[in-house]
Amino acid sequence: MGPERRVILGVDVGTTAVRAGAFALDGTARHVRAREYPLLQPVPGWQVQDPDVLVAATLAVMSACVADTAGAEVVALAVSSARYGLIGLDATLRPVTPLLTRRDTRSAEVARDLRVSGQSRELHRMSGTPVHPGSPLCKLIWFARHEPYLCATTRWWIGLKDYVVHRLTGTLVTELSSASGTGMFDVHRRVWSAGVLDLVGVSDGQLPPVLPTTGVLRLSAAAGRSVGLPSGTPVVVGAGDGPSSSLGMAAIDGTVGGLTLAATGALRTVVAAPLVDPAETFSCAALTEDAWVVGATVGNGGNVVGWAGHALAPDLRPASGDERAVPAFLGLAERVAPGSDGLVMLPYLLAERAPEGESGPPGAYLGLRGEHSRGHLVRAAVEGVCLQLGDVRDRLARLTPVSSVRLAGGAFRSPLWRAVMAAILDCPVRVSDAADDDAALGAAALGLFAIGLAPDLRGAITQLDPGSARAEPIAVDPALAAAYRGLRTKLPALVAVVGRIGEILDEVAAGPRVHWPADAMPRGAVGR
Structure with missing residues (x-):
């Protein structure tokens, strides 16, 4: 089977949509599918999703890509996702919280407290992640303050990609890129920070093991049946969407x-x-x-x-x-x-x-x-x-x-x-012509490197996207x-x-509100 009949799948699970691409190993073709899903706001400032809805959409677009390349050998699939998400799991690995996305700002007060106390600088220096309401660190402190019973009964705290990879492979792990976005991982020593875990009130036993982004797992039989691939197909755990995008656009x-x-x-x-x-x-x-x-x-x-x-x-x-x-x-x-x-x-x-x-x-x-x-x-x-x-x-x-x-x-x-x-x-x-699928393409390129079919990252992206070396210059x-x-x-x-x-304006908005009686409502105004 020649290289034109071999493809690698790159999957990017984003905040509002999942995009999957089947990329020919000789760079001659790509088939990209996408599916959107809702971002829910049950309370102002809360931005959440149902993790299983995202998984279902992911399996659907992967299945469509496999169907688009019927007869081709899928050498591997590789995953990218939005970072900063947080999901709590019970002992059976089922969600006990929704996915709190990076847009969820319920922990804004926590972020302010950490900055006022001066702790944010050291946290950023250790983790590489600025203290902000979207970070898992701030979200976990929020849970400790407002949902202590939930915290006491939650067995695992994981990210979005961790959950997707678990559903694809049956293995619960994270990887260096996602871990480095939690605010709790020491990027210099490459370990979970004991001091930060004490601060947020979780143990390292509640967080997944950290693999390299090039770590390779195997597709489970159940997931394989869902997407039309053989069980045991290599699954590269991959990196976050930002790093994957950088690779995808070369x-x-x-x-x-x-x-x-x-x-x-x-x-x-x-x-x-x-x-x-x-x-x-x-x-x-x-x-x-x-x-x-x-x-x-x-x-x-x-x-x-x-x-x-x-x-x-x-x-x-x-x-x-x-x-x-x-x-x-x-x-x-x-x-x-x-x-x-x-x-x-x-x-x-x-x-x-x-x-x-x-x-x-x-x-x-x-x-x-x-x-x-x-x-x-x-x-x-x-x-x-x-x-x-x-x-x-x-x-x-x-x-x-x-x-x-x-x-x-x-x-x-x-x-x-x-x-x-x-x-x-x-x-x-x-x-770059990677207009919409740069993260999925980057995931695929990282996967190609991870399974040894490209000598380095540059070789991987050039192999899948030969046009990346000829990106159109713009005259300023x-x-x-x-x-x-x-x-x-x-x-x-x-x-x-x-x-x-x-x-x-915020001070004005926080002041007394005027409530118009229904019979005195100005012409053209709409009352509630």
């Missing part, structure tokens, strides 16, 4: 940044050993034992511009519903001059994690005048997102050199997004770069001012 050289932009955005680079940010901003997670990914995620990416298009140009929404199509409303923005004629948007529609552990500044349009059109508002949204990511690159470059950037993600199908992002970065930029327009340079220098001051305005 941004694994020391001074190359990998910038992904879909609904959210992220910028990361690869270093040889754990690198801790003194400002407690960036996280550091393992890809392999000697490749660590340092960077940050922003919650306000393409979703901000999608909101602007929906709110301002509903008449230009694509009738086909094709998610791969470049939105027509971006054409309005293309007709507006760079800088949006003095209009600036701070794109914080969703709360971003601020260094102080608070929610950060609110979103805002600044400099709005009567001459501004909806095209200005849309372009300012694009520029605001790109300016935010440019600021992340500037701060990351102070920690480790980032001399060039690779772009990936559905947003960069748009010439406008590519041109603005390249001009704001103002460095050599290339676009000097005039466009100059237009944005001055705005970039003013961005921190604008964020600080709007942050203060946000604090004032």
Whole structure:
């Protein structure tokens, strides 16, 4: 059987969808399937999911990929997932909690307490993970404070990928990448930190053993029947979604940044050993034992511009519903001059994690005048997102050199997004074609290396995606770069001012509320 008849499956279990790809070992073909699932909010600030719903979706997309490549030999499957999730299991390995996702902010008070006490700095230095409400460390302290009976009866505390791998193989383990995102793992000594476990009130016997990201298990007979693969098929435990994305877009050289932009955005680079940010901003997670990914995620990416298009140009929404199509409303923005004629948007529609552990500044349009059109508002949204990511690159470059950037993600199908992002970065930029499946492709490449069918990570990604070596360069327009340079220098001051305005608005919102009697409701108001 030739290499064109051999494939490897890469599976990425994300926060809102699972994506699986079957990648030919000779790089000639890929078959990608995806399935979405709900993110539940039973209480404001709680963002949870049913772990078994995610597992069912994972098995379904894997089965579809196997069917798409009928007759091919599946040499292995490898798993990536969103990090920072937390699930409690009983002694029979069944969930006693939902999956608390990385978006769950119930432990915000815990994060603030750790920062005020000064403990956050040492915790970050030890674990590589900033103290924030999404981290398992803060979630476990929250459970200890608010659900002590549940804590006393919970046998295991695990992450999302740990649960998926257990359901695929029957083995309960974690791996270096996921462990390094818990806030409880000493990334320098490569062990669970006894002092931190005392702080959160769990024992190391309640946490899974930690394997390398290249660890190989075997597919169980039950899972094999569900997806159409032989039992015993190698299962590579893999890395988290961020490190997997960096590999999938071939941004694994020391001074190359990998910038992904879909609904959210992220910028990361690869270093040889754990690198801790003194400002407690960036996280550091393992890809392999000697490749660590340092960077940050922003919650306000393409979703901000999608909101602007929906709110301002509903008449230009694509009738086909094709998610791969470049939105027509971006054409309005293309007709507006760079800088949006003095209009600036701070794109914080969703709360971003601020260094102080608070929610950060609110979103805002600044400099709005009567001459501004909806095209200005849309372009300012694009520029605001790109300016935010440019600021992340500037701060990351102070920690480790980032001399060039690779772009990936559905947003960069748009010439406008590519041109603005390249001009704001103002460095050599290339676009990867791994628009939607970079994490699944990265998982597959790591799996190929793990089972010995590639000599190294670079060889693995080049083998599965030969085009990665020929990523399209983007010429940076000097005039466009100059237009944005001055705005970039003013961005921190604008964020600080709007942050203060946000604090004032929070104080107003916390004040007495006015309740209108039904017979005095102003015309046009809607009562409850």
